[in-house]
Structure formats: structure tokens, C-alpha cells
Amino acid sequence: MKRVLRSSYRTIRDELLRRISTRVWKPGELIPGEEALAEEFGAARATVNRALQELARTGVVERRRKAGTRVVLHPVREARFVIPLVRQAIEEEGKTYRYRLVASRGERVPGDVAASLGISAGLPLMHVRAMHYADDRPYQFEDRWINLEAVPAARTAPFDVQSPNEWLVENAPFSRATFSFLADRAREEEAVLLELREGDPVLVGERITFLVDRPITFVRLVHPPSHRMVSEL
Amino acid sequence: MKRVLRSSYRTIRDELLRRISTRVWKPGELIPGEEALAEEFGAARATVNRALQELARTGVVERRRKAGTRVVLHPVREARFVIPLVRQAIEEEGKTYRYRLVASRGERVPGDVAASLGISAGLPLMHVRAMHYADDRPYQFEDRWINLEAVPAARTAPFDVQSPNEWLVENAPFSRATFSFLADRAREEEAVLLELREGDPVLVGERITFLVDRPITFVRLVHPPSHRMVSEL
DNA sequence: ACCAGTAATATGTATAGACATAATAAGTCA
């Protein structure tokens, strides 16, 4: 039973996707069941199932037991942005990466950061500020708070040679994280370090990481306005 | 068949993830093969395979034939942001959505937009500008160019009652899209409509969509600086 | 009309077995 026509879950997935994006099957419409598709493509149901599950994961179709599979009404597509290490991102652009520590010391955590981490204000955390350069031009300012209760080793970590980001990746596991992006005005210190004027628009990424509900670190990553976050889909 | 211990690909996946995030298996390390894991968990290799493939898709492990599966060295996690329809996003926040058309007419496309779409400048495109409000407060300004060659019906579409975003979702299929986000200064018109001052920082999303290499539309979505794009991970 | 209980059904998951494929390791010859 040697399939003359090669048929993998990929080709099935792509063909289904084609029918959806060319409106052979319209939004909201019910598409044939797995059995029927399996027969049409001369494949096993498991193979069709895999193709459909991938489409469901990417949000193209919705599946419910007994009810069947239907094309999603409003394609709430999701964009995926990779959040690489700064060094990696810069070197992949073919540029030279440079790191510089600005300051690193224990400090009492201010209210807004404490709130983000869900701890009480005034606790002593590690506060590390550092710059990342691409071809000697300012690329990112990293303003980070580290919970010393969760990561005591951070107090004596060598942040003058290794960025807190990389150090944490190697030394502090995390299980959950929250990202957000926003536009903000450059604060005074940020403006100086990024070679902007105070109040200039900057693209800010904020990340909070936890290890099973225990807050690890809060970081504000500030980019000059030329910076873009890009995603293909 | 008797599995006393229930064991699905989910529990296997979660257990593997636990071992990785608690550094039982450290970054860069090779983990046992599928056969071995299958035996350990008392499952079929296909089941272990499914668990491992999910971990690979989320970027936790890297797999290569013959070489085996290893924990990724630098967890280049990717953040997924859902890009819903504006109306949906606002209503999910429990706010009231309102739409207002600002202007809609054929225009010669300026150079920068033409370049983004990969067409020659000066061609006549549809230029639509509109506002989206949440509880009567400015939420997003939509500044869109539509390729009339690809979507001729856009010339006479009722953009005064339906936002170009929604109209396109229902009337123009696309196969590929590019998103990018950046921080910018509010332009004059944007500042007025968003009730900001000119030059205030705004979070801008740009989207370009294609149907098999044929450019469909370019849109600039401008949000006031209070806006955040959030992603859990 | 209404509700509860039951049957029917599409998808979800697991399995053993088989072959495909990519990449490394080992072996061979110049």
C-alpha cells in the first residue's frame, strides 16, 4: 500500500491552510472530520489529527469534541517575538557587542518595583544598571533589581564582566515570566547613557521572572527609538 | 493494561520540564533518549516523543537526529503576543468600544509606505484613517493604506460604519504578514486625535500583509503611551 | 414544554511496529 502520492502531516497541514486562506473554507465554517480528510488524503487519522492540532495551536481553527473543527471566525493571530540575549541579537546582526557595568549595589526597593514583584517596599535588593552597545553605539540600557532572598549569590556576582542577564540565565532558574512593552520618555540617566535627550521616546521592555511564585528579578530594558521589534507570521 | 500510574504525554512533559527548570538536567546537557525515557515512564516511545517535541517547540530543548536531545544553553524563549481585533481587545477589558472614521480617499502613495509594500511610489492606493475609543477615551489611531489592485472593492467599502481592520478580515484573505513595534513621537494629527501633545511618545505597531507576495495593506497603529503589550510565558 | 437520562459521535490520547532521514562515528583506501 504504497502511497504513490507522498503525503505527510506537513503537506496535509499546508493544503488545509491553503483552503482556509483562500476561503475555500470560510471563517466560522465547519470543515470535514478527521476520518473524511484521512480518506481524502490517503493517510491515517492520526496523521490528519496531527495536522489539525498544529492548525489549532496556531489559532487558525478551533476544535471541539463531537462538535468538530471549524475555521476560526476572527483570526486572532498571535505574533511571536523572540526575546534573545542581547549579545546574541547584536552578533546575529553582524555587529560587535560590548558590555559596560554602570553601577551595582544593594538598595532598598522602591514602591513601584516592589509592587511589580509582589514584595513589600523597602526590602534590600540588588540593583544593577548596565549598558549594551552594538558597534560602540548604545543599543540597550538594562536596569535590573534582583531578589537576594531568592538568589543570594547575586550579591557577589561579577557583574563587571558578565551582564546580569547572562549571569542569571546561568545561575537562577525560573519557571514563569511576564513581558510587557510600552513607549515611554527617556529618563535623565537613560537619556545620557543612550545619547538621547531627556523625554525622547524610548521603547521599553519590562520583564518579571518567578520560580514557582517566588519573585526572582525585575528588569527594565530601554532601547533608543530607532529600535524595532519584528515578527513574521 | 493496567497502568496504575496514569501517564500521559502531559505528565511526562511536565516532569521533564521540572527536571530542566530545577537544573536536574543543566543547560547544554544531553538528556536520555526516547527509548530510555519511555521505559522509565512506562510509556510508548511515541508518547515520549510527543512530550519532547512540545518542549522543543517552546524552545526548552534542542533535538537533532543521531545527536540526541539537549537542554538549550541560552533559553531564547519567545514571547507570544496576541494581536486581536481592537474591538475585541477593548470589550474583553469590559469597556465600551466606539469607532469613528476620520478620512477615507484614494491617494498617491508616499515613498516610505510604497517601500514597505514593495511597490512603486505614486500609485493610487486607498488611504483610510480612523479612531478607536475605549469608554470614549482614545485607544488607537489606525492609519491604513490598501492596495486597490489587490482589493478593488476597498474603494467603495463602507468604512464609515465598519473599521478597515474588520472589513479586511472579512473581505481580503492574506497568507503572510509582518509585524513590528517601535516607540515614536506623536505626529501632529496623531497628537490631536489621541489627545496628546505633539512629540509625546507613542507605541506604534506596523503591520504589512501579503497574499502570496502580493501586497495587500500597510497599517500604522498608534497607541497613547499608557498602552502596554503584555505576554505571559 | 421542560428536564433528566442515555446514546451517538468527533476529537484526544496511547500503543506497537515499521520505515525514513539526518548526522555522527567507524572503517577504508590513497
Add this chain to the structure above:
DNA sequence: TGACTTATTATGTCTATACATATTACTGGT
């Protein structure tokens, strides 16, 4: 030593079959 060739191996994919589970559809009773 180095350049090919071949064997080995872990993952990739497919199949047929079976049972699980969530929902819908039906059915009878009040």
C-alpha cells in the same frame, strides 16, 4: 594524514487499532 564510504544510531513520521472524553442529539417521562 586526509578524503571518501559505509555503518550506526536517535529522532522523525506514519500506520492500524483501541479506548477515553467531552459534547451534542435524542428520547422518554412528567
